[in-house]
Amino acid sequence: MxxxxxxxxxxxxxxxxxxxxxxxxxxxxxxxxxxxxxxxxxxxxxxxxxxxxxxAVDTAALGFGVTVFLGVRLAAKGRTSLEDFERAVTAIPEVQTVQHVLGQFDYRLRIVARDISDFERILRRRIMTLPGVGQVEANVMLSEERRPGPLGGVDGS
Missing domain, CATH: 1.10.10.10 (Winged helix-like DNA-binding domain superfamily/Winged helix DNA-binding domain)
Structure with missing residues (x-):
């Protein structure tokens, strides 16, 4: 900076x-x-x-009361699998972010759903049918605190 x-x-x-x-x-x-x-x-x-x-869109005000962070590990790793998965997952409207990450999972998705039943439908019918999906792990968001980011502690000196 x-x-x-x-x-x-x-x-x-x-x-x-x-x-x-x-x-x-x-x-x-x-x-x-x-x-x-x-x-x-x-x-x-x-x-x-x-x-x-x-x-910033308030998804809860639009009727999407559940946010889930989904870790996805692809079954078969390879450049073609990554591109096919990314193309398919970004076409799902409930998927808000797609992050390619290093660690236990290959991807971290932020998904909004109307309720848990709606999330289950998205998971079964959309996510689990994507090319290359192997293992998934869901974490339901209970609350979120907005932070100012890295500029909050920068004093300009």
Whole structure:
């Protein structure tokens, strides 16, 4: 993170908390004008530090009350199996994230379902029928605490 000053870090924290803030709002909050704030945001984007703006969707408000983290170990490892699995699993709408990981499992999936019965249906009819799936392990999320991320402890010095 070389080249970032305290103002850049403050902008990153603000956008991390609420990506809908305007350059004018950000500028006022960090003590600079709107054009200067926009230039800094643009520079952070050009440098690849800001990779886009996202909206957080409350899945529970949409009727998806269960989140499950599913570890998946593929039965047959190989480049073709990985690509086939990734292509198939990303087509399942309830699968929110697909992470290729190192460890006991090959993949970690974040899945949302309406309830446990719905998750069982997704698991049996969609996940277990994917190419190369061997072993799975499900962990149901009980609660989630949002953390500020690595910028929470950075002071800009």
């Amino acid at each position: 070389t080249g970032l000053d305290a103002t850049d870090l403050a902008i990153l924290r603000m956008l991390g908390a609420d990506a809908t803030k305007s350059a004018a709002q950000i500028g006022r909050a960090v003590g600079i004008g709107q054009p200067a704030a926009w230039r800094r945001i643009r520079r952070l984007m050009d440098q690849g530090i800001l990779a886009g703006r996202r909206v």
